[in-house]
Amino acid sequence: MTILEKTIAKEKIEKVPIWFMRQAGRYLPEYQMIKKDRSFMEMVMDPEIASEITLQPIKRFDLDAAIIFSDILVILHALNMNVSFDNGLPEISKVVNDENDIDELVKSYSSEMLSDRLKYYSKAIELTRKGLQTEKTLIGFAAAPFTLASYMIEGKTSKTHAKTRAWMYSNPHTFGKLMDFIVKSTIDYLNIQIKAGANVIQLFDSWGDAMATDIYLKHLVSYIEKISESVSKKVPVIYFCRGASIHRESLTRLYKKGVSVISLDWRLPINSFGDYPVQGNLDPAVLLSNPDTVRNMTLEVLNARGNKPGFIFNLGHGIYPETPMENVEAMVNTVKQFKPNY
Ligand code: CP3
Numbered sequence: 566m567t568i569l570e571k572t573i574a575k576e577k578i579e580k581v582p583i584w585f586m587r588q589a590g591r592y593l594p595e596y597q598m599i600k601k602d603r604s605f606m607e608m609v610m611d612p613e614i615a616s617e618i619t620l621q622p623i624k625r626f627d628l629d630a631a632i633i634f635s636d637i638l639v640i641l642h643a644l645n646m647n648v649s650f651d652n653g654l655p656e657i658s659k660v661v662n663d664e665n666d667i668d669e670l671v672k673s674y675s676s677e678m679l680s681d682r683l684k685y686y687s688k689a690i691e692l693t694r695k696g697l698q699t700e701k702t703l704i705g706f707a708a709a710p711f712t713l714a715s716y717m718i719e720g721k722t723s724k725t726h727a728k729t730r731a732w733m734y735s736n737p738h739t740f741g742k743l744m745d746f747i748v749k750s751t752i753d754y755l756n757i758q759i760k761a762g763a764n765v766i767q768l769f770d771s772w773g774d775a776m777a778t779d780i781y782l783k784h785l786v787s788y789i790e791k792i793s794e795s796v797s798k799k800v801p802v803i804y805f806c807r808g809a810s811i812h813r814e815s816l817t818r819l820y821k822k823g824v825s826v827i828s829l830d831w832r833l834p835i836n837s838f839g840d841y842p843v844q845g846n847l848d849p850a851v852l853l854s855n856p857d858t859v860r861n862m863t864l865e866v867l868n869a870r871g872n873k874p875g876f877i878f879n880l881g882h883g884i885y886p887e888t889p890m891e892n893v894e895a896m897v898n899t900v901k902q903f904k905p906n907y
Contacts, residue, residue: 567764568629569702573801573825573842575874577907581867582629583900584704586805586828587883588622589634592893595621605650606642609635612688619693623701626897630702630765633690633758637708637769638716640754643682644670646717660720664739671746676753683754687761694762705763707754709770709804710747710788711781717743726775733784748791755796766796767803767828774808778815786815793823801825803844807882809833831881835870842875847896849880852888856895863899872906 566574568582590596596618599608608614618634638655642648647658661667680687694703708716715729716722723729733740755766768789776785793802804819805828806812816827820841829835831848851862863878870876878900884893 567702568700569704569765569877570801572875572877573765575840575842577874577905579905581871581876581878581900581903581905583878583897584628584630584632584702585880585884586632588628588632589618590884591886592884592888592890593621593625594890595625605636605653606648609639609689610685612685612692615685615689616692616696619689620696623697626893627901628701628897630704631693631697632704632706632767633686633693633763635686635689635706637706637713637771639683639686640679640707640713640750641717643679643754644674644750655716655721657716657720661717661743664742667739667743667746674746674750679750679753680757683757687757690758690761690763702764703762704765704767704803705755705758706767706769707751707792709768709773709806710744710751710792711776711785712770712772713747713751714740714743715772715775717747723772726772730775733780737784744788748788751792752795755792756799759796759799763800765801765803767805768792770804770806773806774811778811778813781812782815782818786812786818789819789824790822793819795823797823797825803828803877805844806830810837813837826875826877828879829881835866835876840873840875842877843870844877844879846879846881849882849884849888852880852884852892852896854892856891859892859895860899863896864903867900867903871903874905874907 571578572582615634619631623631638648649656715726718729796802802824803826804824807830809829810833826842826844829845831846835846847866851859
């Protein structure tokens with residue numbers, strides 16, 4: 566078992582493992598070097614480059630887990646929905662507007678077609694797993710269903726998700742049909758990553774806090790469960806919900822449905838889920854301050870949850886591109902020096 570798997574199984578491993586969201590990316594000078602003359606999709610679709618970028622933060626900080634360099638929207642690219650990141654921001658030109666569009670997606674879909682279109686992705690995962698020490702974890706990932714539905718319907722990162730919410734209220738039947746398609750294709754997408762060597766899966770529900778808590782509980786959490794129950798038969802599942810705090814009841818339910826770890830954002834105290842395994846939750850904005858503040862606030866998180874098994878240190882959301890390196894180092898070193906008092 567890798568270090569994260571042992572931690573998730575609540576073994577006493579004498580340290581707190583650390584990795585952080587968006588660890589492979591723009592705050593790293595060595596990433597900027599590679600990115601200089603390449604587009605984002607070019608890098609993602611080149612297995613050697615993607616693997617090299619994935620391993621960059623491991624080499625620099627000796628982190629306990631690598632997360633494969635890709636994007637939650639790569640599945641839409643594989644589904645021919647015309648995804649581009651040309652200005653750094655995602656744009657999907659073939660959005661889902663009505664039931665016909667859903668039928669079209671369903672008709673042209675097969676698991677074989679998906680794995681065929683994602684050969685470069687399997688290759689990148691295989692290469693990365695080979696380049697990673699055996700005790701280190703390789704994390705595969707996907708968007709949670711509501712978050713992916715929002716991108717498919719809105720065509721971009723929406724501030725309001727108004728079209729998506731309106732569709733859900735006005736036509737729950739067709740919205741459910743889209744969610745069923747997302748669940749099926751996401752399970753296939755994750756199985757492709759597991760087969761290639763991913764040891765743990767993280768589901769990103771970045772826009773999960775756009776919905777009311779009762780609606781989330783009644784209508785949305787079941788789609789996440791279908792994915793987590795299926796995938797957790799093979800590997801542990803981490804569920805990240807930005808704004809996780811508002812969906813407390815749903816999150817507790819997810820723990821019983823295949824989710825092993827909740828990845829908390831910074832709005833909720835890290836010790837909010839008792840003995841359940843958690844990941845998080847330093848505010849990434851702390852990394853825009855200074856090394857002393859970083860050390861103190863990192864220690865606060867560690868003291869709050871690090872003395873019980875089942876804790877993975879992480880940020881509460883992705884690292885900001887303008888983060889100074891000395892602050893990342895202060896955070897990583899503070900976590901490494903911490904000895905849990907089990
Ligand atoms: O290090 C890692 O975490 C692995 C790679 C990774 C990327 N995106 C690379 C990326 C991961 C895990 C993601 C997840 C992702 N993508 C999420 C969920 C996490 C979150 O932030 O809430 C979301 C919502 C997306 C969608 C997306 N992709 C957005 C909103 C953007 C543009 C703005 C931004 O955050 O960078 C992207 C593009 C993207 N994904 C880049 C990278 C390195 C930047 C591409 C570029 O600079 O050209």
